[in-house]
Amino acid sequence: MIHNQQRTIARKVKCSGVGLHSGKAVTLTVHPAPINHGIKFTRTDLPNCPSITAHFNMVVDTSLATVIGYDGYIVSTIEHLMAAFAGLSIDNALVELDAHEVPIMDGSAGPFTEMLTSVGITEQQGPKYYFVVKTPIELRKNGKSVTARPSPEFKITCNIAYDHPLVKNQSYTFALADQSFKQEIAPARTFGFLHEVEYLKRFGLARGGSLDNAIVLDNDTIVNQDGLRYADEFVRHKVLDCIGDFSLLGMPIIGHIILEKSGHAFNLAFLRQFFDQKRCWETRAFADAGTSPEMPAKSLAI
Secondary structure, three states: OOOOEEEEEOOOEEEEEEEOOOOOEEEEEEEEOOOOOOEEEEEOOOOOOOEEEOOHHHEEEOOOOOEEEEOOEEEEOOHHHHHHHHHOOOOOEEEEEOOOEOEOOOOOOHHHHHHHHHHOEEEEEEEOEEEEEOOOEEEEEOOEEEEEEOOOOEEEEEEEEOOOOOOOEEEEEEEOOHHHHHHHHOOOOOEEEHHHHHHHHHOOOOOOOOOOOOEEEOOOOEOOOOOOOOOOHHHHHHHHHHHHHHHHHOOOEEEEEEEEOOOHHHHHHHHHHHHHOHHHEEEEEOOOOOOOOOOOOEEEOO
């Protein structure tokens, strides 16, 4: 769905939980923000409450989660919250948290999506700009690839392959619309393998990880007693991660994103290549929500 105006939440809202890797308790508060503010994170637990913009050039680590940092301060594991903002087409918000890691909640974007929609979303008096893909862009390496192709809407096709009998090869195509994100993608949880979780815990990581915030697989079964929320929950979560990662471009995309076995690090590498290949896209605002990307619209120079 193409929105012609920028959007924010109607009033502040908060939640509490634990960080997946730190295991630390954290309270997160989301405030409305003015036009052209973007998504910014503020660390209220530090002197002078430093802020970091959620943008790909602020990413400092993708080894276990997406981590942004600036001037020595970091905010970790932002991908599920960022997916909720992007999935609901929220452009502007100020996120305050009193620890360095966003709470993992149930391992999906569902709780964040419910939290944001509970206070309402407001259209603002400022045009919303998009990256419109004009010609294909591709990054391919070691069996992984990300491609952006022209399309009249933001659409993702994600393909994954794991050597596990319950995952194997899965594919999912998703076109972004507010309600469909809430129903089809937001509840999909992160997943991991039991031997990996045990390894991380042995080295002081995944301290907040549990069966309440991740799907855990052993050799041939799902450890969680309640099973899966979707038969293809694994690939749906990879779509969720992609939505969160691609939101770090700072503006939404109109184009078809195709991923083969990609993850946070490879997604970030593609974002850098995408931004460098300016001849392949343009930034545009549309006169109304029904405007097609092929129709005349106001452009923004970058």
